[in-house]
Amino acid sequence: MASLKIERINVGYPGKPVLTNVSLPEIPPGSLVGVLGPNGVGKSTLLRALAGLGPYTGTALLKGENLNGMSHFRRAQRVGYLPQALPQETSLVAYEAVLSACRAVRPDLAKTRIDAAVERVFDMLDIRPLAFQALNKMSGGQRQMVGLAQVIVRRPSVMLLDEPTSALDLRWQLTVLDTVRMILGRHQGLCLMALHDINLAIRHCDFIALFGDGRLLAFGPPAEAVTSDILSQAYGIAGRVEICSRGLPFVVTEPTQSILPPTGH
Amino acid sequence: MSGADNLAETGAPLATGYRRFVTRRMAWLCALAAALCLTTVVNVMTGPAGLSLTQVIDGLLHPEALEPGAYVILWEVRLPFALMAIVVGACLGLAGAEMQTVLNNPLASPQTLGVMYAATLGASLAIVFNLAAPLGLPETYVVPVFAFVGAIASAAVILLLSRVYGATVDTVILFGIALVFALQALIQLIQFVADSDSLQQIVFWTMGSLTRATWEKVAIVGAVFALCLPASIRQVWAMTALRGGEDYARSYGVAVDRLRLTVLLRVSAMTAVAVAFTGVIGFVGLVGPHIARLALGEDHRFFLPGSALAGAVILSGASLIGKSLVPGVLIPDGIVTALIGIPLFLALLISQKRRG
Numbered sequence: 333m334a335s336l337k338i339e340r341i342n343v344g345y346p347g348k349p350v351l352t353n354v355s356l357p358e359i360p361p362g363s364l365v366g367v368l369g370p371n372g373v374g375k376s377t378l379l380r381a382l383a384g385l386g387p388y389t390g391t392a393l394l395k396g397e398n399l400n401g402m403s404h405f406r407r408a409q410r411v412g413y414l415p416q417a418l419p420q421e422t423s424l425v426a427y428e429a430v431l432s433a434c435r436a437v438r439p440d441l442a443k444t445r446i447d448a449a450v451e452r453v454f455d456m457l458d459i460r461p462l463a464f465q466a467l468n469k470m471s472g473g474q475r476q477m478v479g480l481a482q483v484i485v486r487r488p489s490v491m492l493l494d495e496p497t498s499a500l501d502l503r504w505q506l507t508v509l510d511t512v513r514m515i516l517g518r519h520q521g522l523c524l525m526a527l528h529d530i531n532l533a534i535r536h537c538d539f540i541a542l543f544g545d546g547r548l549l550a551f552g553p554p555a556e557a558v559t560s561d562i563l564s565q566a567y568g569i570a571g572r573v574e575i576c577s578r579g580l581p582f583v584v585t586e587p588t589q590s591i592l593p594p595t596g597h
Numbered sequence: 598m599s600g601a602d603n604l605a606e607t608g609a610p611l612a613t614g615y616r617r618f619v620t621r622r623m624a625w626l627c628a629l630a631a632a633l634c635l636t637t638v639v640n641v642m643t644g645p646a647g648l649s650l651t652q653v654i655d656g657l658l659h660p661e662a663l664e665p666g667a668y669v670i671l672w673e674v675r676l677p678f679a680l681m682a683i684v685v686g687a688c689l690g691l692a693g694a695e696m697q698t699v700l701n702n703p704l705a706s707p708q709t710l711g712v713m714y715a716a717t718l719g720a721s722l723a724i725v726f727n728l729a730a731p732l733g734l735p736e737t738y739v740v741p742v743f744a745f746v747g748a749i750a751s752a753a754v755i756l757l758l759s760r761v762y763g764a765t766v767d768t769v770i771l772f773g774i775a776l777v778f779a780l781q782a783l784i785q786l787i788q789f790v791a792d793s794d795s796l797q798q799i800v801f802w803t804m805g806s807l808t809r810a811t812w813e814k815v816a817i818v819g820a821v822f823a824l825c826l827p828a829s830i831r832q833v834w835a836m837t838a839l840r841g842g843e844d845y846a847r848s849y850g851v852a853v854d855r856l857r858l859t860v861l862l863r864v865s866a867m868t869a870v871a872v873a874f875t876g877v878i879g880f881v882g883l884v885g886p887h888i889a890r891l892a893l894g895e896d897h898r899f900f901l902p903g904s905a906l907a908g909a910v911i912l913s914g915a916s917l918i919g920k921s922l923v924p925g926v927l928i929p930d931g932i933v934t935a936l937i938g939i940p941l942f943l944a945l946l947i948s949q950k951r952r953g
Contacts, residue, residue: 383848408850415844422840424895427615432837432896436849439834447612454611463611464618466894467841482845554653 334395334410334489334521341390343381344376350374354548355388356541361520364513366533366554368526369543370567375526376416378493378543382524382527383413386515387430394490407436412488416526419466419477419482426459429467433482455483455513460539472499480508484515491515491523499534509536531582534558542566555581606612613673622899625892633683640679646670676704678820681810682913684818685875688867691822691910693882694889695829696864698836699857701843703767706882707868710755710773710861712748713879714780716872716940719747720802721787725795740802741814745873751776752865756858760852769857770936805878805931807916812875821870823847824906825863827831832856869916879933881908887945911938 337358344350355406359365361505363564367375380400381388383401384407392399402410421430430450438446445594453461459477467475483491491512497505512523513536524541527533533540542550544566555573556583563571563583570586641699642648648656648671656663656671663671689707696705700926707713723743732739758772788796796845835856847853872878884901885908893899915937919928 345918380844385847404852405850408848413844413848415848417842417844419845420840420842422895423890424837424840425618427611427618428837428894428896429841431615432834432841433849435834436846436851438928447610451611458820460611464614468785474847479842480843486849496626517731 335359336490336524336533337391337393337543338523339393341378341381343377343386343388350485350546351543351548352379354378355542356551358547359522359539361522362539363522364516364536365522365524365539365541366527367524367538367541367543368444368528368530368533368566369548369549372497372556373543373566376494379413379524379526380415380496382490383411383492384408385413385559396520409486410489412486412491414479414483414491414493417588418472418477423466423468424479425464426470427463429456429478430454430481430485434485435572437486449485449487450476453481456514457481457576458507472502473501476500477504477508480511484511487519487521487523489566490526491521493523493525495526495528497527497529499519505532530563532556534581544568558583598871600900611905616755621898621917622893626858626906628902629889629892629910631677632907632910633913636917637679637683637912638818640682640913640917640920641671641675643917644670644675645925648675662709663823667772671797677810677812677815678807678916679913680815681829681875682916683909684815685807685871686881686909686912687905688818688825688871688908689878689882690810690885690889690903691826691829691901691905691914692864692867692871693852693908694886694904695836695883696861697886698897699860700770701839702770703887704883705770706879707864707872708873708879709770710865711780711866711946712750712776712865712876716748716786716869717745717749717799717877718787719743719745719750719785719871720876721791722747724798724802724905725787730740741771743871745869746948748864751780751923752861752869756861756865757860759858762883769817769861769887802876803931804879804929804933805872806875806927807875807912808927809874809876818874819864819868821874822905825867826902828863829901830862830898836897836901838893840897846916874931878912878934880934881911883909884938884945887942891945891948911941 335358338354338356341354342349342352344527361371369375377386380386382392399407427450430453432445434449454463457477457480460483462470462478464472476496497508500508516523525573535553540553540554541548542562543558550562558573560572563569571583572583574584575581638653641653642650656667660668660672660681693706696707697703720740720743723740723795728743729739754776755772757771762768788799791799835851838849839852839853843853886904888907889900889903893903910933915933916930918937919930919933923929
């Protein structure tokens with residue numbers, strides 16, 4: 333069971349704040365949070381900061397424990413981060429990459445249990461055929477799936493996934509989202525997932541955090557957070573949220589001119 | 598996802614497939630070890646006074662039964678020479694592999710950071726300014742000592758700058774390249790002011806040769822390797838994780854900057870002690886890891902020992918070629934490693950390209 337609360341976080345670089353004063357109410361265990369916003373708004377910077385790869389000021393509490401107060405190793409055990417950049421082009425095979433991820437964070441686990449954990453992840457993501465293929469012989473999408481396996485195998489309390497579906501076709505996008513949902517349901521962890529496909533986010537996420545103009549514009553269940561006004565503020569587009577016949581919301585964009593200048597960081 | 602491999606058959610546990618995968622790699626390690634044994638034995642047998650295999654085995658098992666002349670050839674010349682090839686090659690191979698990993702650059706080698714050039718500068722200073730006399734040290738050790746000091750000093754400069762400006766790949770490589778140019782200029786300056794005798798000595802030193810090997814030097818280089826190898830082995834998982842990507846490794850809790858600094862320190866010590874006694878021997882630290890990577894992949898549990906073995910095989914083979922190519926002439930090992938290293942490296946690159 334994991335809950336996350338973010339209070340007045342500022343992320344960025346020295347002299348160049350990217351996101352300021354970001355606060356999220358306590359996110360309950362098992363939740364999938366879609367992190368949305370235009371290019372360069374600071375989604376990746378925020379996820380990197382929470383993963384301990386970049387600085388931030390403010391407080392992020394995981395089950396009441398301050399992330400910044402944790403040791404390197406403890407934080408690595410609790411927080412799993414999938415970078416936007418795909419795993420490096422290396423002759424490591426997928427099995428070794430996932431195995432090394434598991435060994436690095438769970439060194440005390442018995443060999444048989446590590447083998448079982450690795451096996452489970454390959455099955456879960458349906459990527460067994462890739463197990464003994466070198467990463468430098470894979471397509472971008474395949475490497476993205478291996479990268480996700482590297483995160484899942486560690487069984488972190490919080491998964492921070494930076495555009496995990498960017499190189500995937502529709503079938504694999506759904507596999508990723510279904511698998512993440514299943515893991516969250518089973519272990520009652522949390523996932524913050526940066527996405528660009530707003531409709532994918534609306535359909536699969538419990539909460540949406542929508543950023544724009546260097547701040548959090550909206551946070552809440554998709555139907556509440558994604559409104560025409562917010563879309564206009566965040567992306568500078570005219571769009572409306574409709575409800576389909578199955579009762580699911582979706583965004584319809586109008587072919588109109590941008591009403592806001594693009595944000596750029 | 599396409600791309601099925603017969604090791605990942607449906608139904609069979611992946612761990613079983615992985616065990617078969619590991620067995621293949623162990624077989625490659627054994628093949629490299631066997632190649633090293635073979636080159637070493639032939640190396641001991643080869644020379645102006647040829648020794649048969651029986652003579653070598655008898656001489657090793659019963660040294661007291663050897664003729665005095667044969668004893669000197671086997672125990673004072675051939676064995677230290679052959680063992681020096683192993684320990685220096687292993688040091689350079691391991692150092693090259695670790696550097697390529699932490700600098701994420703397949704062209705990195707102990708030469709990249711200028712460690713070898715700094716050793717050359719130290720040796721050149723000792724030769725040109727005859728530093729043995731004022732220090733009152735035996736002459737045979739003064740040049741290696743200064744070479745070692747030079748190499749360690751260059752590593753210290755890189756490490757210090759990395760500490761101050763951050764041990765990122767770009768920073769370390771840029772500092773290394775800048776240092777290489779500066780050291781080359783200083784070496785040329787010393788050569789410019791050197792008299793003809795000193796100049797000849799410097800040139801010979803830069804060619805790299807195992808002929809200066811003694812049991813004492815073999816023991817020193819071997820001891821440094823024996824100290825560094827377990828430290829490297831302790832970090833195999835962190836280095837393997839790093840090959841999956843720096844951000845991934847950091848998110849696993851790997852302190853990448855600290856890993857990079859400790860590896861560079863270890864690499865510097867191994868390179869410094871190796872070149873201090875042999876002179877500049879290039880390409881072993883570049884080609885050895887490439888051979889190991891092709892055969893063993895990048896799981897560092899296999900890659901690091903494989904690189905050390907491949908480095909030892911290359912230098913052992915090169916010293917054998919250097920002795921055998923022109924009868925009665927001992928071609929410096931640094932020249933042979935460069936001559937066979939460049940085509941070998943190109944062949945490896947081309948074969949990698951062909952494999953796609």
